[in-house]
Amino acid sequence: MFDLFAKVFGRDDASKEVAKERLRLVLVHDRASLSPQAMENLKNDLLKVISEYMDIDDQGFRVDFSRHDDAMALVANIPIRSVKRQSLSK
Amino acid sequence: MGEAIVITSGKGGVGKTTTTANLGAGLAKDGHKVALIDADIGLRNLDVVMGLENRIVYDLVDVVEGFAKLKHALIKDKRFENLYLLPAAQTRDKTAVSPEQMRDLVEQMKEEFDFVLIDSPAGIEQGFKNAVAGADKALVVATPEVSSVRDADRIIGLLEAQEKHKPFLIINRIRADMVKKGDMMDIDDMIEILAIELLGVVPEDEAIVVSTNRGEPAVLNSQSRAGEAYRNIVRRLQGENVPMMKLEDESGFFGRLRKLMGFKG
Ligand SMILES: Nc1ncnc2c1ncn2[C@@H]1O[C@H](COP(=O)(O)OP(=O)(O)OP(=O)(O)O)[C@@H](O)[C@H]1O
Ligand SMILES: [Mg+2]
Numbered sequence: 292m293f294d295l296f297a298k299v300f301g302r303d304d305a306s307k308e309v310a311k312e313r314l315r316l317v318l319v320h321d322r323a324s325l326s327p328q329a330m331e332n333l334k335n336d337l338l339k340v341i342s343e344y345m346d347i348d349d350q351g352f353r354v355d356f357s358r359h360d361d362a363m364a365l366v367a368n369i370p371i372r373s374v375k376r377q378s379l380s381k
Numbered sequence: 382m383g384e385a386i387v388i389t390s391g392k393g394g395v396g397k398t399t400t401t402a403n404l405g406a407g408l409a410k411d412g413h414k415v416a417l418i419d420a421d422i423g424l425r426n427l428d429v430v431m432g433l434e435n436r437i438v439y440d441l442v443d444v445v446e447g448f449a450k451l452k453h454a455l456i457k458d459k460r461f462e463n464l465y466l467l468p469a470a471q472t473r474d475k476t477a478v479s480p481e482q483m484r485d486l487v488e489q490m491k492e493e494f495d496f497v498l499i500d501s502p503a504g505i506e507q508g509f510k511n512a513v514a515g516a517d518k519a520l521v522v523a524t525p526e527v528s529s530v531r532d533a534d535r536i537i538g539l540l541e542a543q544e545k546h547k548p549f550l551i552i553n554r555i556r557a558d559m560v561k562k563g564d565m566m567d568i569d570d571m572i573e574i575l576a577i578e579l580l581g582v583v584p585e586d587e588a589i590v591v592s593t594n595r596g597e598p599a600v601l602n603s604q605s606r607a608g609e610a611y612r613n614i615v616r617r618l619q620g621e622n623v624p625m626m627k628l629e630d631e632s633g634f635f636g637r638l639r640k641l642m643g644f645k646g
Contacts (some may be wrong), residue, residue, distance in 0.1 A: 305563025307570065310527050314574055317527075318534050 319363045323356060330354070337367060346372040383414075383491040386498050386618070387516035389540075391532030393503030395524045396553040399589060401500040402430040403608070406598040407615030409464035413495040416455065418487070419469035420512040421502040422477060428468050432459060432596020442470035442477045445486060460601070465494075475507045480514035487515025496618075505539060513540065519548040520580060525555055525566040530574060537577055549580040551614065556585045557628040568625070581614035582625060583607050 325333065334354050341347055348370040357366040388401045398421070405417045418441065419427035428434040436456045439449035444467070451467075458464035467490075470477060490497045501512035513519060519540050523533035533550070540548045552571055559565035572579055586607035592599040599608040600615065606629070613623045 307560075307563050307566045310566055311570055311574065314527055314530055317531055318574065321531065321535060322538065 316358070316363075320356065320358070323363060323365075337369075341369060345374045348372055383494045383496055384518065385487045385491055385516045386496065386518045386520060387420075387501055387513050388498060388520045388522060389501035389509060389512060389536055390503065390522045390529070391505060391536040392523075392529045395529050396522050396551075396583070397503075398426050398430050398500050399593070400520070400522050400551060400553065400583075400611075401427060401498050403598045403600040403611040404615055404618065405464060405496075405498050406431075406458075406461070407600040407611055408496050408498075408618065409458065409461040410601065411615060411619065412463070413619075414463045414493070415461075415496045415498065416465045416467060416490050416494045418467045418490075418497065418499045420483070420499050420508065422469045422508065422511075423471065423474045424502065425469040425471045427466060427500050428456075429596060430593055431466055431598070433466055433468075434596075437468045440468045440470040441486075442473050445478050445482045451486075451489065475502070475511060478511050480507075480510050483511045484515040505535065509536075509539075513543070513545065516545065518546045520551050521548045521575075521577070522551045522553050523571065523575070524553050525560075525571060530566070530571060534575055537575060548577055550575060550577050551580050552582045554585040555582055555628065560628065568628075579625075580617055581610055582628070583610040583614075584628060 334352065337354065338347065338349055338352060351368070351370040353368040355366055357364050386404075388397045388404070390397050398419075401417055405415050409415045417427060417431070419425055420441070421427070422442065425440075428437060433456050439454035441454070443449040444451050444454045455465040455467055458466065487497055487499070497515075499512050499516055502508035521533050521536055521540075523529045537548050550572070552568060555568070556565055560567045566574075568579065568582055584606050586599070586605055588599050588602055588605035589607050592602060592605070592608075598611075599605045600611040602608045606626075610626055613626055616623045
């Protein structure tokens with residue numbers, strides 16, 4: 292219903308809205324992009340912090356940017372070997 | 382001590398050279414002592430836009446390499462005796478000059494001129510680094526298109542990372558008729574996306590092509606809308622608070638009539 296409304300009045304179709312939306316996404320990506328070196332540092336820092344709480348498989352450890360429809364996310368995939376006992380009591 | 386201003390963009394062909402020529406001529410017309418540096422080594426263009434291509438003897442690289450004195454390389458403008466151009470070398474490339482050498486050169490020129498305007502090449506490589514090296518202020522030119530705005534964003538990021546003075550935006554080639562139809566980003570859209578201060582908006586104008594053909598900057602043409610926009614930017618560069626020009630749609634019947642009758646916005 293809303294779609295139809297938007298179409299009839301031509302608001303969402305205006306090509307500048309398309310341009311703005313595309314720019315918004317691409318700029319989030321451009322601005323967030325870290326150099327390969329900075330990305331590696333981020334990975335190592337994350338690894339260090341998380342290792343204090345659990346035993347992680349650093350071979351399978353992945354950090355990447357991911358795009359979900361209209362938002363950007365930093366996604367980390369961290370395989371856990373075991374959780375340390377002390378972290379449970381915290 | 383003068384002020385050095387670099388005109389840059391990231392994307393090519395958006396109007397850096399046109400802007401440099403017009404702001405230079407406008408500032409000179411207002412009585413300031415102005416030097417223009419064409420930093421686009423290998424793709425010299427500011428000379429033809431200014432109509433000075435027949436007067437070149439020495440160029441920027443000759444000066445930097447100590448082969449020619451600055452005062453011998455500077456070309457005096459035809460119209461204003463307080464306007465000079467330091468042309469780019471045509472047969473060399475960007476690596477012929479280093480950012481340190483550019484900084485020294487600009488520093489030296491600031492002692493003699495009120496304004497030193499530097500026309501940057503497109504891109505983010507050494508040519509860009511050379512062009513911004515000695516600048517106190519940066520003007521980023523962008524057209525209301527996705528690729529141009531994206532590249533402008535990148536340039537702004539680089540300028541801010543270098544802790545240059547805050548960059549200012551000049552929107553070029555805006556078309557009121559397309560903005561009205563929603564087929565072109567408007568001024569607010571661009572400011573919102575790029576989040577920098579706006580210095581001016583220059584409409585798409587045939588007079589730019591005509592004036593480039595003749596080698597006469599449009600800023601000197603009182604009939605040109607783009608010229609008027611550049612005159613406003615010139616005043617803002619001198620610290621005046623000038624309201625943004627209203628974008629007129631001259632494509633409709635009344636627009637054409639207004640134009641015919643010589644009304645200005
Ligand atoms: N406001 C305008 N209206 C109409 N045409 C324009 C306008 N601004 C620039 N142009 C035209 O666009 C073309 C590119 O302009 P210009 O050479 O100034 O761009 P540039 O950014 O210096 O390019 P480059 O990156 O190659 O150095 C020229 O043909 C010029 O006449
Ligand atoms: Mg140019």
